[in-house]
Amino acid sequence: MSVAADRSENLRMIRDSAGAVVPPGDLRRVRALRSGAPGIDRDVWREMCAMGWPGLRLPEAEGGSGLGMAEFCALVEELGRGLVPEPLIQGAFAARLLRGEALEALLAGERIVLPAWQERAGAIAAGRDAALRDGRVTGRKLFVPMASCADAFLVTTHDGLALVRADAPGVSLEIAGTQDGGHFGTLSLDDAPAEAVAAATEDAVDEALDEAALALAAYLLGAMERSFALTLDYLCTRRQFGRPIGSFQALQHRAADLGIQIALTRASVESAAATLDSAGPAAPRAAAVSRAKARAATASMLVTRQAIQLHGAIGYTDEADIGLYLRKAMVLANLHGSAAEHRARYARLLPETDHD
Amino acid sequence: MTDLNALDDEDFRLAVRRWLREAYPPELRNPPKRLHWRDNKVWYLKLAEKGWLAPGWPREHGGMGLSAAKQLIMLDEYERHGVARTNDHGIVMLGPLLIRYGTEAQKSRFLPKILSGEHIWCQGYSEPNAGSDLASVATTAVREGEDWVLNGQKTWTTLANDANWIFVLARTDRAAKKQEGISFFLVPMDAPGVTVRPIVNLDLHDEFCEVFFDTVRVPHDNLVGAVNQGWTMAKALLGFERVMIGSPKQSAYALGRLRLLAQRMGGWDDPVFQDRYTGLRLDLADHTSLYETYLEILRRGEMPGADASMLKLHQSELYQRITDTMLEIAAENAGLLEPMEGNRDLNPAGLFLQARPVTIYGGSNEIQRNILARTVLGLPG
Numbered sequence: 001m002s003v004a005a006d007r008s009e010n011l012r013m014i015r016d017s018a019g020a021v022v023p024p025g026d027l028r029r030v031r032a033l034r035s036g037a038p039g040i041d042r043d044v045w046r047e048m049c050a051m052g053w054p055g056l057r058l059p060e061a062e063g064g065s066g067l068g069m070a071e072f073c074a075l076v077e078e079l080g081r082g083l084v085p086e087p088l089i090q091g092a093f094a095a096r097l098l099r100g101e102a103l104e105a106l107l108a109g110e111r112i113v114l115p116a117w118q119e120r121a122g123a124i125a126a127g128r129d130a131a132l133r134d135g136r137v138t139g140r141k142l143f144v145p146m147a148s149c150a151d152a153f154l155v156t157t158h159d160g161l162a163l164v165r166a167d168a169p170g171v172s173l174e175i176a177g178t179q180d181g182g183h184f185g186t187l188s189l190d191d192a193p194a195e196a197v198a199a200a201t202e203d204a205v206d207e208a209l210d211e212a213a214l215a216l217a218a219y220l221l222g223a224m225e226r227s228f229a230l231t232l233d234y235l236c237t238r239r240q241f242g243r244p245i246g247s248f249q250a251l252q253h254r255a256a257d258l259g260i261q262i263a264l265t266r267a268s269v270e271s272a273a274a275t276l277d278s279a280g281p282a283a284p285r286a287a288a289v290s291r292a293k294a295r296a297a298t299a300s301m302l303v304t305r306q307a308i309q310l311h312g313a314i315g316y317t318d319e320a321d322i323g324l325y326l327r328k329a330m331v332l333a334n335l336h337g338s339a340a341e342h343r344a345r346y347a348r349l350l351p352e353t354d355h356d
Numbered sequence: 357m358t359d360l361n362a363l364d365d366e367d368f369r370l371a372v373r374r375w376l377r378e379a380y381p382p383e384l385r386n387p388p389k390r391l392h393w394r395d396n397k398v399w400y401l402k403l404a405e406k407g408w409l410a411p412g413w414p415r416e417h418g419g420m421g422l423s424a425a426k427q428l429i430m431l432d433e434y435e436r437h438g439v440a441r442t443n444d445h446g447i448v449m450l451g452p453l454l455i456r457y458g459t460e461a462q463k464s465r466f467l468p469k470i471l472s473g474e475h476i477w478c479q480g481y482s483e484p485n486a487g488s489d490l491a492s493v494a495t496t497a498v499r500e501g502e503d504w505v506l507n508g509q510k511t512w513t514t515l516a517n518d519a520n521w522i523f524v525l526a527r528t529d530r531a532a533k534k535q536e537g538i539s540f541f542l543v544p545m546d547a548p549g550v551t552v553r554p555i556v557n558l559d560l561h562d563e564f565c566e567v568f569f570d571t572v573r574v575p576h577d578n579l580v581g582a583v584n585q586g587w588t589m590a591k592a593l594l595g596f597e598r599v600m601i602g603s604p605k606q607s608a609y610a611l612g613r614l615r616l617l618a619q620r621m622g623g624w625d626d627p628v629f630q631d632r633y634t635g636l637r638l639d640l641a642d643h644t645s646l647y648e649t650y651l652e653i654l655r656r657g658e659m660p661g662a663d664a665s666m667l668k669l670h671q672s673e674l675y676q677r678i679t680d681t682m683l684e685i686a687a688e689n690a691g692l693l694e695p696m697e698g699n700r701d702l703n704p705a706g707l708f709l710q711a712r713p714v715t716i717y718g719g720s721n722e723i724q725r726n727i728l729a730r731t732v733l734g735l736p737g
Contacts, residue, residue: 331691
C-alpha cells in the first residue's frame, strides 16, 4: 500500500474507533453529565486511554502510537460531533510534555493531568508569572477546562514546568460553570509542593499549546458539521405552508452559505494539521494554527447560531439537542485565543511582503 | 394630575427620572433574566397606582395618551434606570386590540382590570404546527348554545405560567380558506380543561409555556369582533407586536453592556473596536428615529402597516449584532454560565442567549422579509 493510502486507512480506522467509544447520535450521556462535578465519566476516560488516545502522537518508544496531527484532529473532530466532555485535548497536551512514571500513569488512565498554563483572559501563549522554587510553586492559573476532574496539574512557571497534585497542600480550585455543562477552574497555588518537569523546554510547551489550539478547531469542526447535519434534516422534515421549509429559497441560500464556511474550516484545519506534521520553520506552523482557529471560531459560532434560527422556536428550548452545539461553541470559540487574537497573531507571524 | 403632555421635554424627563428614583425597587434593576409576575408585580402595581401603565393608550381608556416623543423619553429613562419589563401583554397587545375592535361591554369589563393588575394576559397564537404559518392554527372552537368549546394546544406562550387570562386564536370554520375561519377568544386560565406546561429555554429559564385546551367552555361574550374575523384582528395586533419588538430598548440596554464589557476587557480604546462600536451606536440612533415615527402612528390610534416589519427586523438583528460582538470580545468569559465576577452588568453569555429568540418570535425574520418584499415592495408572491 502507498504511504498516502496507508494514511487515509489510518484516518478511517481512527474515526471508526471514536464512533465505537462515543457514539455521536445520542447525547443522553452528555446531558446527564452536565453541570455536575466532575462532569466526565471516568470509565469513558479509561476506555479512551485503553484506545491509546492521549498518547496518539507520542513515539511508540514512549508508549504512544506514533501518529500525527492529522490523525489526532480526525479523532477529536469525531468527539466534537458527539460533544464529548472528557478532556482529551488537554490530556494529550499534558502527555506531550511529561516523561517517565507520570506519563505512564496518565496514558494508563490512572491519573488525569490537566495543563494549567493561562494567567490572563484571551491568552494564546503560556503565562509564566508563577514561580517554582525549591520544589514549591506559587501562582494563579485561569480557565482550566474541567479542572475538577484533574488528579494533577501541569503548571507553566517562570522556572519551567511543574507537576502539582490536586490534593496537595496550598492548592485551591475555584470552579465556574460553563454554558456547555462543563466548568473552568481557577487554580491558586500557594507554596504548593511540586515536581519539576525538567525535560520540557519552553519551545515544547509552545508547540503543545499550538497543537491544542488546532485540536480545538478540529473539535469545533466536528461539532458544527453535526449541528449542520441536524439542521439539514430539520429543513427537510419540518413543514409549514404545506411544504418542507427547506424548499424555500431563502433558507436554501443560507444553508449553502453555511456549507461553504464548514468546507473552509475543514480545509483550514486539515492544511494546518499537515503543516504541523511536516518539518518546517516555527512561524508558518504557528500561523497555520492561527488561521484554522480563527476560521473555526467564527464559522462555528455562525453555523450553530443559524442552526438555532433555522430550527425556529424549538431550537431555543433546552430539550432540543441543537442548542447544545451552540453552547459548546460559546465555550470553545474563544478558548486558546479568540478569532481576533488569532488573526492578529497570524498577521504578526506572516507579515505581507511586496511579493504577496 | 399634571398634564404630562403639557410639560416641556426636559421637565418631563426630570419628572420621570425623579419618580423612578423614588419608586422603582432597586433590587429589580437590570435583572439578568425576564422577571416573573411574583417579582415584577410590585412595580406593575406602582405603575398602576401612578396611572403610568399604558403610556400609549388614549386617556379616555385610562392611558397616558403620551406623544411619541414623550414615550421615547420615558423609554430612555427606564432604560437608563434599568427598569425591568413587566407582564405587559395586556397593555401592549390586547388593550389596543380591544380599544379598536372590542364592544363597549368588553372594553369596560377588561381594560380597567388590565390597568389594575387584576388580569395578567398571555398570548395564545403559535401551535406546534402553526409557527411561521400562523394561519394554520388547529385549535378548534365549536359553538354549543351560548358557549364556545375549545380544544387544542398552543405553544411558545410567553409567561403563561404567570397569566390568569389568555387571548386565543381558534378555528371556527374548517371549510373556509384558512385565514377566513379563525376567531379571537378571551379565556380565563382557571377555566376547567386549561393546563400549562413550562418549557425550559437555552438560557435555562421557564419563560415560555405550552398551553393545552381540553373541552374548555367560554361564553359567546368572550369572542372579540365577528366570528371568523380573528385573523384580520390578529394581523392588526401583530402590527403592534412588531412595533413593540421594534422598541430600541433591548439594543440600547445591550449597547450599554457592550461598552462596560469592552472597558472591563481592555479593548475599549482600540480604534477598530471604536469604529465598530460607533457603527452600532449610529444604527441604534437611526433605529430610534424610525421607531418614533411608528409610536406617533400608534398614538393617533391608527394601526401600523405591514412596513412595521422593518422595525422588528432591524432591531432584532441589531440586538444580535451587539451581543455577537460581546461574545467576540469577552475571551473565555463568553462561555460562562453565570455573569462575570458576580456582576450582572457583565453577562455576555446570558445576553447573547436572550438575543437568540428575538429573530424567531413575533413572526420569524424570514417571514418578516417575505412580508416586506410582497406587501410593501409589491414583489410577486
